[in-house]
Amino acid sequence: MSLQLSDAERKIAAGSDGQAMAMRIVIDSARLLGAPRLIPVASAHIDGALYHGDSGTLFAEKLVEGGAKVAVRSTLNVGALDLMGCSRVRLEEPARGMARRMMDAYRKLGCEQSWTCAPYQAGHRPALGSDVAWGESNAVVFCNSVLGARTNRYGDFLDIACAITGRAADYGLHRPENRRATLVFDVSALPAAFLTSEIAWPVLGSLYGREVGNAVGVVTGISKHPGEDALKAFGAAAASSGAVGLFHIAGVTPEAPDLAAVLGGEVPETTINVTPQMAFDTQRRLSTAVAASSIDAVAIGSPHLSLSEFEALERLIAGRRLKVPVYACTGRHVLSELEKTGQRKALEACGVVIVADTCVVVTPILPELRDGILMTNSGKFAQYAPGNTGYAVLYGSLADCVESAILGKPRLTEIAS
Amino acid sequence: MSALQCEILVAGSASKGEALVLTAPISFWGGVDPKTGKIADVRHPQHGLTISGKVLCLPGTIGSSSASAVLMELVHNGHAPAALILHEPDAILLLGLIVAHEMGWQTPIAVKLDRQCFDAFRNRRIEVSGNGVVSTIA
Numbered sequence: 001m002s003l004q005l006s007d008a009e010r011k012i013a014a015g016s017d018g019q020a021m022a023m024r025i026v027i028d029s030a031r032l033l034g035a036p037r038l039i040p041v042a043s044a045h046i047d048g049a050l051y052h053g054d055s056g057t058l059f060a061e062k063l064v065e066g067g068a069k070v071a072v073r074s075t076l077n078v079g080a081l082d083l084m085g086c087s088r089v090r091l092e093e094p095a096r097g098m099a100r101r102m103m104d105a106y107r108k109l110g111c112e113q114s115w116t117c118a119p120y121q122a123g124h125r126p127a128l129g130s131d132v133a134w135g136e137s138n139a140v141v142f143c144n145s146v147l148g149a150r151t152n153r154y155g156d157f158l159d160i161a162c163a164i165t166g167r168a169a170d171y172g173l174h175r176p177e178n179r180r181a182t183l184v185f186d187v188s189a190l191p192a193a194f195l196t197s198e199i200a201w202p203v204l205g206s207l208y209g210r211e212v213g214n215a216v217g218v219v220t221g222i223s224k225h226p227g228e229d230a231l232k233a234f235g236a237a238a239a240s241s242g243a244v245g246l247f248h249i250a251g252v253t254p255e256a257p258d259l260a261a262v263l264g265g266e267v268p269e270t271t272i273n274v275t276p277q278m279a280f281d282t283q284r285r286l287s288t289a290v291a292a293s294s295i296d297a298v299a300i301g302s303p304h305l306s307l308s309e310f311e312a313l314e315r316l317i318a319g320r321r322l323k324v325p326v327y328a329c330t331g332r333h334v335l336s337e338l339e340k341t342g343q344r345k346a347l348e349a350c351g352v353v354i355v356a357d358t359c360v361v362v363t364p365i366l367p368e369l370r371d372g373i374l375m376t377n378s379g380k381f382a383q384y385a386p387g388n389t390g391y392a393v394l395y396g397s398l399a400d401c402v403e404s405a406i407l408g409k410p411r412l413t414e415i416a417s
Numbered sequence: 418m419s420a421l422q423c424e425i426l427v428a429g430s431a432s433k434g435e436a437l438v439l440t441a442p443i444s445f446w447g448g449v450d451p452k453t454g455k456i457a458d459v460r461h462p463q464h465g466l467t468i469s470g471k472v473l474c475l476p477g478t479i480g481s482s483s484a485s486a487v488l489m490e491l492v493h494n495g496h497a498p499a500a501l502i503l504h505e506p507d508a509i510l511l512l513g514l515i516v517a518h519e520m521g522w523q524t525p526i527a528v529k530l531d532r533q534c535f536d537a538f539r540n541r542r543i544e545v546s547g548n549g550v551v552s553t554i555a
Contacts, residue, residue, distance in 0.1 A: 021519050028515045032426065032508045052483060053451050053490035059516060135482060155482035155509040157489070157516045243479075387447055 003030050004037050009167065018066025022164035029158055030169035039170045043126050044074040044163035045119050045143070047135030048156040049106040050362055051080040051091075051099035059157060060105035063164065068109060071166035075114040075124045077136045078304075079103045080363040083115065084332055084356040090364040109160065115357035116331025118232065118304040120147060123333070128254055131174050133162035137239035138232070138303045138380065144246040146231050148254035150174045153245055173246055179255060180264040181218035181248050184271040185211070188221030190279055195222070198397045199283065201230040202379035204274070205237030207282040211272050214243035218262045220250045229306055236303050237379025286382040289392035295373045298405045299360045299385070300398065301329030302378040307337050309398075313352070314343060316402040322351030323408035326401070327366070329359040351405075361388045375410065377401050420552040421530065426506050427514045429526035431547040433554060434472045434499035436538035439463055442477030445484035445510060454496035472543040473498035476532045478507045488513030492522050500525045500545040504532040 005013075005027065013023040030038060048056065080099040081089050091099060107113055114122050120142050126132045126149035134140050134151040135158075143149050152172040154162060162168045172178055185208055187195065194200055208217065231249075238244040248256035256262035284290070300313070305328055313328065328347070335356045338344040344354060360366050361384045366374070374391035376382055377398045385393045396404065396412050403411045440462045443449065448458035454469030469491070478484065488510055491497040501514075506529060514524045528549050542555040 025512070025515055025519060028427075029508050029512055032506050032511060047482065048486070050483075052446075052486040053493070055490045055493035055517070055520070056486050058493070059489070059520060062520060137482065153482050153509075155484065155512055156486040158485070158509075158512055 003027065003035060009038060012165070018063040018068025019164055021063065021066060022068060022161040023167070025158060025161040026165050026167050026169070030171070033169050033171045035169035035171040037170050038167040039131055039174060040166055041072060041133045041162055041168045042130045043072050043124065043132045044070065044159055045077060045124065045134040045136060045139050046074055046106065046111055046159045046163060047077040048160050049076050049079050049103055051095065051102050054098050056156065057098045057102040057105065060102055060109070060160070063160065064105050064108045068164045070110040070163040072163060073124065074111045074163040075119040075122070076106055076111045077115070077117055077139065078358045078362060079115055080358060082355060082357050084335060086335070087327070087353050087355040087365055089358065106160070109164070111163070114331060114333065116304045116333065117302070117359070118306070118331060121228070121306050121333070122331055131168065133159060133168045135159035138236035141235035141239045141244055141246065142232060144173055145235060145248065145253050146228065150179070179216060179246060181216050181256070181262045182269045183212060183215050183217035184220055184259070184268045185217045185274065186220045186271060187274045189273060189275060190221070191276065194276070194279060198377065198399070201226060201234040202237045202377065203279055203283045203286065205234035206241045206286060206379045206383070207274065207278060208234070208247065209238035209240065209242030209244050212238070212242055212244060214245065216246050216248070218248040218250055218256055218259065220259055222249050222252055225252050229309055232303050233379065237383070240380045240383040283395065286379060286395035287393055288386050289373045289394050292373045292392070292394055292410050294409045295324055295375045295394060295404055296369055296391070297324050297366060297372070298326040298375045298401045299329070299366070299381055300326065300377055300401060301355070302359055302361065302380040304359070305330040305334060307334050310334065310338060310343065312398060313402065314347060316399055317347070317350050317352070320350065320406055322405045324405050326352045326405050327355055327360050328352050329355040332356055361385055366391060375401050375404050420550045421534065423502070423528035423530045423549045423551055425526065425549040426503060426529050427511050427524070427527040429500070429514065429524045431545060432499040432525060433542060433544045434470055436474060436541050436543045437463070437466060437468060437471035438474040438535045438539050439476060442479045443475070444479045444481055445487040446481035449487055451487045451490040452494065454491055468498045469496040471498050472500045472502065472538070472545060474502045474535045474538055476504050476535065478510050482509055484510045485513035485516065489517045492517040492524055497525055501527040502530050502545070502551065503527060505529070
């Protein structure tokens with residue numbers, strides 16, 4: 001089966017400008033995937049503006065020079081710099097200048113300066129059943145699972161090429177037959193005290209990702225909607241421990257009104273019965289620094305914190321002074337609200353360092369420490385911090401993170417799982 | 418060993434080089450240093466070796482969607498492998514070559530070959546022709 005192109009698509013690809021280059025990139029990758037045709041996409045979320053080296057900057061600038069512009073609404077994921085100036089990024093020249101040029105180039109291509117990994121909480125929410133081209137693993141999984149829009153995992157460069165052409169390969173999760181669950185992940189044996197705790201969703205997400213890999217599964221045994229921030233934490237953890245692009249929760253997510261419907265009337269290939277021991281072991285594995293007697297920092301906000309997560313943080317700190325900083329990563333959509341209400345000043349006065357437009361695992365913000373220990377409530381930070389920052393990680397609830405930051409040493413409340 | 422005709426995944430220039438057969442899948446982002454081509458993942462069996470200038474035989478790839486960015490960076494700074502032999506096509510990784518080609522940079526060829534064949538390449542010099550024929554030369 002070879003790729004069939006429309007006359008218009010072929011004509012664009014034959015050109016010599018930026019749009020032509022973008023179309024050839026979309027077409028070449030569609031051929032590699034064995035897709036039969038290209039389909040229109042309604043929006044894009046672009047992960048390619050994070051600096052990994054000069055070549056990415058030169059690519060974006062070549063698109064700008066070629067007069068390319070995005071054809072659909074395109075939000076930007078985090079960059080390598082905090083353009084709002086809330087936190088200090090220790091990226092040195094010439095990398096700093098190249099990272100800045102890269103961010104400028106994506107702005108010139110017509111992308112929205114959202115600079116967040118939670119675009120779905122910054123007003124970018126594609127409609128149920130619509131085809132989109134999103135990058136950033138947590139955004140992809142939220143878009144597919146919670147919003148019910150359809151996207152594959154679009155990697156660096158392909159995301160912007162799809163945005164400029166308004167096209168993507170008809171492949172993978174764009175096709176309804178590939179969105180059906182083939183696996184059941186049953187959590188009904190877990191105690192209610194655990195399931196209603198804040199750590200349940202990131203911990204279960206981490207377990208789910210490792211068990212499921214890239215299969216489409218459905219979670220059963222959840223009696224009520226846990227809230228959007230919980231689903232955000234579950235998806236982010238699942239997409240960092242595995243290659244999860246879409247999950248369903250029976251009775252909660254839009255494509256899973258009930259178990260039978262999401263299984264498409266077929267028998268599941270696998271059923272995973274989650275035991276309290278499995279949840280406990282997963283929680284323990286999220287920490288790499290178990291016997292720590294002190295901590296050096298707390299990092300929260302992967303994915304970026306919502307306003308209600310900031311409110312929870314403020315309630316837990318309750319005006320007390322922190323002994324070690326809490327790095328709270330978020331987007332400018334939340335920052336502007338925090339400034340309006342005076343919450344930003346109040347939090348910073350307690351010792352919170354707000355990080356906007358970026359986060360502590362993608363660019364150097366945390367002080368360079370040998371044997372540093374970072375505490376977090378994020379399953380995704382727990383996964384990436386050891387490799388990307390050199391800090392060992394201690395995993396705990398937000399309440400425990402805050403109390404530990406006040407004491408300067410770990411306080412971990414046992415939650416029976 | 419006789420010459421093997423392989424499917425071309427991404428066209429590129431013919432080249433020769435020492436084979437580097439990886440024995441485990443690798444994530445390019447976080448697993449390969451984009452500045453040097455050294456395998457940086459401490460848990461990888463070939464940790465410390467460099468992929469730069471080698472005919473890189475990949476049994477599989479895992480991980481981040483920024484793999485394309487790392488491969489393109491290696492092409493741009495002259496530390497890319499001489500050629501890539503993949504057990505299965507990885508659209509995200511190979512996108513790095515597709516985009517580098519669009520940038521007008523000289524890109525290595527990438528071909529598909531069953532990983533069962535990789536054993537015969539160990540410690541040998543390999544030639545990959547522009548039409549996808551892989552052969553050992555020393």
